Amino acid sequence: MKTIMGVSKKHNSIWRVYGYDYNEDDNLVLVTKKINPLLVWFYKLKKKRLHNNICEICYKEFRFYKGRFDKMPDECFDCNPDQFGDDSVY
Structure with a gap:
């Protein structure tokens, strides 16, 4: 991910990271990714x-x-x- 905008926990205890990344047409799009609960604080410091x-x-x-x-x-x-x-x- 190019820029991390936020980290949150959805229902079912699944942590996700939200951010911007480039798609195939070189446009910035909002993307989400499931992350390991141990990596939550790492991504919170990088946002x-x-x-x-x-x-x-x-x-x-x-x-x-x-x-x-x-x-x-x-x-x-x-x-x-x-x-x-x-x-x-x-």
């Missing part, structure tokens, strides 16, 4: 959320995915393209 911030250079609002331990960027992708990886900006 990312969509955040908004305002660039300090061009004062334009931009959106990015940020994990729990990632730092908050102050510059947008247009002003500083080296700051982000491929999975950070949509």
Whole structure:
């Protein structure tokens, strides 16, 4: 999975991880996957959320995915393209 969005337990005690991944046409689609209960905390620490911030250079609002331990960027992708990886900006 490219970006993990959440982990939850469904009825029948089945844990699932939800995230985005590319399909055959190179489009991002929402996918679900059953996971082992021992891997729940691993995926919970890897999940990312969509955040908004305002660039300090061009004062334009931009959106990015940020994990729990990632730092908050102050510059947008247009002003500083080296700051982000491929999975950070949509």
